[in-house]
Amino acid sequence: MSSNEKIKVTILPTGTMHADLTWLLVDPGRMATRDAKNKSREWVEVPTHVVYIEHPDGKKLLWDAGVPRDWEKRWGPAGLAEVFPVDAVTEDMWLDSRLRQLSLEPGDIDYLLLSHLHMDHAANAQLWRGTGTTIIVDEEEKKGAFSFDAYNKGAHIRSDYDGLDLTTINEDTEILPGIKLLRTPGHTWGTLTLQVDLADSGTMLFTSDSLYRSESYGPPAIAAGIVYDTVSWFNSVEKIRSIADRTSATVVFGHDPGQLANLRSGVGNCYT
Numbered sequence: 001m002s003s004n005e006k007i008k009v010t011i012l013p014t015g016t017m018h019a020d021l022t023w024l025l026v027d028p029g030r031m032a033t034r035d036a037k038n039k040s041r042e043w044v045e046v047p048t049h050v051v052y053i054e055h056p057d058g059k060k061l062l063w064d065a066g067v068p069r070d071w072e073k074r075w076g077p078a079g080l081a082e083v084f085p086v087d088a089v090t091e092d093m094w095l096d097s098r099l100r101q102l103s104l105e106p107g108d109i110d111y112l113l114l115s116h117l118h119m120d121h122a123a124n125a126q127l128w129r130g131t132g133t134t135i136i137v138d139e140e141e142k143k144g145a146f147s148f149d150a151y152n153k154g155a156h157i158r159s160d161y162d163g164l165d166l167t168t169i170n171e172d173t174e175i176l177p178g179i180k181l182l183r184t185p186g187h188t189w190g191t192l193t194l195q196v197d198l199a200d201s202g203t204m205l206f207t208s209d210s211l212y213r214s215e216s217y218g219p220p221a222i223a224a225g226i227v228y229d230t231v232s233w234f235n236s237v238e239k240i241r242s243i244a245d246r247t248s249a250t251v252v253f254g255h256d257p258g259q260l261a262n263l264r265s266g267v268g269n270c271y272t
């Protein structure tokens with residue numbers, strides 16, 4: 001196969017938040033004990049990324065939408081700006097900068113695939129309003145995201161996605177040959193995982209917040225401080241694990257600083 005017959009995947013870091021590790025990992029091994037009652041909390045890096053995919057049939061896809069430039073203004077009313085500050089991001093990392101580096105307008109993307117509608121994944125989705133891009137989310141995620149009448153419910157900020165034409169899926173769905181969305185609920189009502197089968201690099205599974213970090217995956221899996229449905233979450237992790245085992249996949253976690261630093265990333269630095 002020549003290179004233009006292969007799927008190309010580009011991982012683009014889109015800015016790093018910081019947060020108390022407990023939000024990401026409810027790890028008994030790190031908790032206070034009788035002998036260490038005042039164990040200090042860990043304030044850790046929480047990097048974000050999007051994935052740009054070029055398909056040999058000419059279609060362009062984007063997985064997730066990163067964090068917004070005006071995060072303080074938008075996250076403040078929800079009380080999230082203090083909890084998850086986006087305080088480690090360079091000008092070249094914002095999503096609009098990334099699109100410029102790719103010489104793309106939002107409307108050049110055929111499919112925007114949103115893993116879920118939390119504010120650090122869907123916040124830039126309004127860039128696609130009226131563009132004709134097909135925006136895909138899980139049916140249960142959409143239902144949940146519109147089930148409240150308030151500025152936000154937890155990390156769902158309604159204005160991030162209100163008014164967008166959201167196409168939904170209600171089963172594992174192949175979007176294009178070699179590109180599949182897997183239902184992995186638990187973190188939220190309808191969190192998705194992206195499976196891409198690459199010619200040279202094999203299968204890659206982008207878990208988004210179905211798995212925050214390598215420690216979340218284990219085994220054993222370690223749940224997070226934010227889980228909508230813990231039983232579903234554990235089931236989804238084992239679904240990911242069985243697919244990963246069967247396909248010898250590279251599992252790319254949603255917010256793992258160590259892993260992200262070791263992956264090929266940035267424009268021009270792709271997996272095929």
Ligand SMILES: [Zn+2]
Nearest residue numbers: 116118187209
């Ligand atoms: Zn999330």
